[in-house]
Amino acid sequence: MLTARDIMTEEIVSVTLETSLADLAKKFVETRFSNLPVLDGEGHLLGIISETDLIEKHKPLHIPTVMTLFDWVFTLGSEKRFQEEVDRVTAATVGELYREDPVTCSPDTTVRELAGLMSQHRVHLLPVVDDGKMVGVVARLDLIRVMED
Numbered sequence: 476m477l478t479a480r481d482i483m484t485e486e487i488v489s490v491t492l493e494t495s496l497a498d499l500a501k502k503f504v505e506t507r508f509s510n511l512p513v514l515d516g517e518g519h520l521l522g523i524i525s526e527t528d529l530i531e532k533h534k535p536l537h538i539p540t541v542m543t544l545f546d547w548v549f550t551l552g553s554e555k556r557f558q559e560e561v562d563r564v565t566a567a568t569v570g571e572l573y574r575e576d577p578v579t580c581s582p583d584t585t586v587r588e589l590a591g592l593m594s595q596h597r598v599h600l601l602p603v604v605d606d607g608k609m610v611g612v613v614a615r616l617d618l619i620r621v622m623e624d
Contacts, residue, residue, distance in 0.1 A: 479589060480582035482621055483603045483611030489514045490524060492570030499569055500529060510600040512609060513573045520602050520609045523577040524569050579604045580613065586621055589613055 489512045490499055502511065503526055513522045566572040578596045580589060582605050592601060593615060603611040 477586045477621060478582065479580050479584045479586075479601070479603045479611070479613050482586065482617045483582070483613045484617065485611045487512065487514075487609060487612060489609075490569050491515070492521065492568065492573070494569040496529065496567060496569070496572065499524065503529070510598075510614075512577075512600075512602050512612065513569055514609060518608045520577065520579065520604055522573040522575040523598075523600065523602070524573040528572050528574065577602060581605060582610060586618065590618055593618070 488502070488506050488508060490502065491514060494502075499511070503509070509527075510523055510525045512520055513524055515521055578592055578598050579602045580592060582603055584592075584601075584603075589601060593599065599615045601613045602609050603613060
């Protein structure tokens, strides 16, 4: 049975927490990848950043509605959610925008399990992690290539 080790791409294109969003956009255009792993200096996976994350940065900021009643001001909406939106639109680096705790797999994960993970978690890229370090990636296209054989 085929595993992630058999179909993964070992040449990892990644970014760091310090990568500027301008450099990230350039990397998306140059590589034509829609998701990139975020790695630390030792090659440990910290998270994933996607084109969608970058696009959503430019979404309009939703200002919570407020209501006053007897000189009290009530916010209609979550202050935490509003702060997250402010952080998103003011982000300048990958570290301020990436998603932590990505779905991963091991080199021994079967193709059937890979398909299940991608479908269940609605992801297009699975970092392959072995002994705490990222050793490759499996993209949806890798699974599709296997299906045509």
